[in-house]
Amino acid sequence: xxxxxxxxxxxxxxxxxxxxxxxxxxxxxxxxxxxxxxxxxxxxxxxxxxxxxxxxxxxxxxxxxxxxxxxxxxxxxxxxxxxxxxxxxxxxxxxxxxxxxxxxxxxxxxxx
Amino acid sequence: xxxxxxxxxxxxxxxxxxxxxxxxxxxxxxxxxxxxxxxxxxxxxxxxxxxxxxxxxxxxxxxxxxxxxxxxxxxxxxxxxxxxxxxxxxxxxxxxxxxxxxxxxxxxxxxxxxxxxxxxxxxxxxxxxxxxxxxxxxxxxxxxxxxxxxxxxxxxxxxxxxxxxxxxxxxxxxxxxxxxxxxxxxxxxxxxxxxxxxxxxxxxxxxxxxxxxxxxxxxxxxxxxxxxxxxxxxxxxxxxxxxxxxxxxxxxxxxxxxxxxxxxxxxxxxxxxxxxxxxxxxxxxxxxxxxxxxxxxxxxxxxxxxxxxxxxxxxxxxxxxxxxxxxxxxxxxxxxxxxxxxxxxxxxxxxxxxxxxxxxxxxxxxxxxxxxxxxxxxxxxxxxxxxxxxxxxxxxxxxxxxxxxxxxxxxxxxxxxxxxxxxxxxxxxxxxxxxxxxxxxxxxxxxxxxxxxxxxxxxxxxxxxxxxxxxxxxxxxxxxxxxxxxxxxxxxxxxxxxxxx
Numbered sequence: 001x002x003x004x005x006x007x008x009x010x011x012x013x014x015x016x017x018x019x020x021x022x023x024x025x026x027x028x029x030x031x032x033x034x035x036x037x038x039x040x041x042x043x044x045x046x047x048x049x050x051x052x053x054x055x056x057x058x059x060x061x062x063x064x065x066x067x068x069x070x071x072x073x074x075x076x077x078x079x080x081x082x083x084x085x086x087x088x089x090x091x092x093x094x095x096x097x098x099x100x101x102x103x104x105x106x107x108x109x110x111x112x
Numbered sequence: 113x114x115x116x117x118x119x120x121x122x123x124x125x126x127x128x129x130x131x132x133x134x135x136x137x138x139x140x141x142x143x144x145x146x147x148x149x150x151x152x153x154x155x156x157x158x159x160x161x162x163x164x165x166x167x168x169x170x171x172x173x174x175x176x177x178x179x180x181x182x183x184x185x186x187x188x189x190x191x192x193x194x195x196x197x198x199x200x201x202x203x204x205x206x207x208x209x210x211x212x213x214x215x216x217x218x219x220x221x222x223x224x225x226x227x228x229x230x231x232x233x234x235x236x237x238x239x240x241x242x243x244x245x246x247x248x249x250x251x252x253x254x255x256x257x258x259x260x261x262x263x264x265x266x267x268x269x270x271x272x273x274x275x276x277x278x279x280x281x282x283x284x285x286x287x288x289x290x291x292x293x294x295x296x297x298x299x300x301x302x303x304x305x306x307x308x309x310x311x312x313x314x315x316x317x318x319x320x321x322x323x324x325x326x327x328x329x330x331x332x333x334x335x336x337x338x339x340x341x342x343x344x345x346x347x348x349x350x351x352x353x354x355x356x357x358x359x360x361x362x363x364x365x366x367x368x369x370x371x372x373x374x375x376x377x378x379x380x381x382x383x384x385x386x387x388x389x390x391x392x393x394x395x396x397x398x399x400x401x402x403x404x405x406x407x408x409x410x411x412x413x414x415x416x417x418x419x420x421x422x423x424x425x426x427x428x429x430x431x432x433x434x435x436x437x438x439x440x441x442x443x444x445x446x447x448x449x450x451x452x453x454x455x456x457x458x459x460x461x462x463x464x465x466x467x468x469x470x471x472x473x474x475x476x477x478x479x480x481x482x483x484x485x486x487x488x489x490x491x492x493x494x495x496x497x498x499x500x501x502x503x504x505x506x507x508x509x510x511x512x513x514x515x516x517x518x519x520x521x522x523x524x525x526x527x528x529x530x531x532x533x534x535x536x537x538x539x540x541x542x543x544x545x546x547x548x549x550x551x552x553x554x555x556x557x558x559x560x561x562x563x564x565x566x567x568x569x570x571x572x573x574x575x576x577x578x579x580x581x582x583x584x585x586x587x588x589x590x591x592x593x594x595x596x597x598x599x600x601x602x603x604x605x606x607x608x609x610x611x612x613x
Contacts, residue, residue: 020276020280028276032276032279035279035280035283036283039286039287039290040286042286042287042290043286043289043290043293046290046291046293046294047293047294068293068299072242072289072293075242075246076245079246079249083253083256083275083279083282086253086256086257086275087272087275087276087279090260090268090271090272090275091272093263094268094269094271094272097263097264097265097268098265098268098269106269106272108269108270108342
């Protein structure tokens with residue numbers, strides 16, 4: 001199961017890399033969103049996947065499940081949600097003021 | 113007493129939220145934000161004195177004993193940086209109050225600055241590596257907002273690049289955290305250190321260490337600095353000065369913590385890579401500073417030279433080099449804020465950014481001219497200003513450690529810094545004045561005041577070095593001997609048992 005998820009992580013990273021390397025602003029932003037999902041899955045897998053154990057120390061016989069990765073992912077999801085929302089708005093404003101969503105045209109000129 | 117450690121994070125956050133509701137009342141916003149930063153400065157002085165008495169302090173949130181809960185750890189190194197960062201932030205805020213304009217102030221400028229400072233303080237103080245990630249994000253989100261505030265064409269364009277680079281860097285941070293947690297099974301920095309020492313020079317751990325190196329280099333502008341000159345030259349002066357003073361320094365702080373505390377085992381690999389990266393950064397920064405014709409570009413590349421020099425001290429890694437790192441970090445915050453403010457003021461009075469188009473400013477604004485002279489000397493490391501001691505100590509460390517390449521590069525870079533700034537000084541401040549008395553834009557005293565205060569800080573740091581020495585020595589000792597930090601966080605006996613096992 002773990003190796004299957006890791007393959008999925010790899011696929012997500014590949015997709016995200018493709019999107020980020022494209023020249024359209026919106027694709028790049030979507031790429032960063034996909035990238036963050038890959039990271040969340042990776043953290044989940046690192047903590048070990050579901051085995052049916054409870055995360056309550058001393059309340060059961062053991063073995064116990066590690067509940068920390070879930071807490072980490074929750075935090076990371078909230079952060080990536082906020083950042084994605086922000087960057088979408090920023091991208092929209094940049095598109096409106098610069099009249100372009102293409103990174104070739106957003107490069108800027110050397111004399112500036 | 114140890115509850116006070118959380119105040120540098122929590123007080124700016126609370127006042128930032130409060131200020132959101134005071135949007136229309138700009139006057140009150142100014143007063144409250146300045147008072148907040150001064151309060152944090154006061155708290156850090158008290159904590160610094162307390163640390164000398166009772167050693168490294170910590171607070172476990174909700175009473176979760178380490179290594180299970182999140183905690184804040186205050187050692188001399190972190191506290192000195194919090195102290196200087198907040199002094200510099202307060203002075204930059206003072207400049208912003210006089211210069212930034214109502215439109216910014218009503219668009220939540222002060223709440224953003226306070227949130228950024230909160231993130232910076234949190235990053236310095238935290239003892240949990242995931243919490244470090246969270247504090248980084250708090251700081252970065254506020255900086256994203258600050259860099260795009262105003263919404264010029266160029267600004268939005270550069271802001272977009274800055275944000276995207278940092279999102280990718282944060283992603284690498286998460287990946288590194290995932291691997292670290294998978295390898296050592298803990299997030300408490302002291303506990304990680306113990307587990308890493310237990311494992312010895314494990315190749316997997318070295319790989320994780322190198323991933324962390326990439327993350328923090330991106331944030332600090334070490335080698336991976338391609339985003340820095342662009343994004344530091346677009347925001348208004350006060351914001352650019354805050355960025356130059358604080359943001360890269362947090363990255364350097366994280367590098368220092370990572371490679372003194374977290375991964376002390378395989379130093380021949382990690383410190384060699386650090387050394388190479390520092391050397392290349394110094395060279396690239398020098399080339400940029402020499403080639404630049406725009407004052408903002410020259411200033412941005414000077415930031416890079418500073419980063420390279422400090423990390424060179426870390427790569428050398430002897431105790432006196434670490435003392436130098438501590439001194440130089442404090443100096444660099446003050447001096448870079450001062451340089452960016454000075455550059456911003458040059459642009460304000462002339463409306464130009466290219467050095468050849470300015471001339472003879474010292475005739476029109478003598479005080480400002482001499483203040484620029486002080487920044488220049490301070491950055492070049494001329495005694496009795498603050499840059500001197502840091503350079504001497506890092507140099508001494510390099511000789512002790514036999515690292516002559518970095519020594520040579522570091523001291524040559526001082527000459528380049530001097531030359532690049534002297535070029536601005538000669539072409540823009542000396543020479544025939546181009547501004548006639550009628551056209552002369554008045555430079556109000558209150559705008560020169562923040563620069564004067566920073567000049568006082570740099571002179572004070574230089575002359576008061578003797579007075580600061582006990583704190584810096586303590587900071588370097590804690591960095592050099594991680595067991596002091598670990599003892600303070602974990603119960604001394606248990607972790608030693610774990611290592612011996």
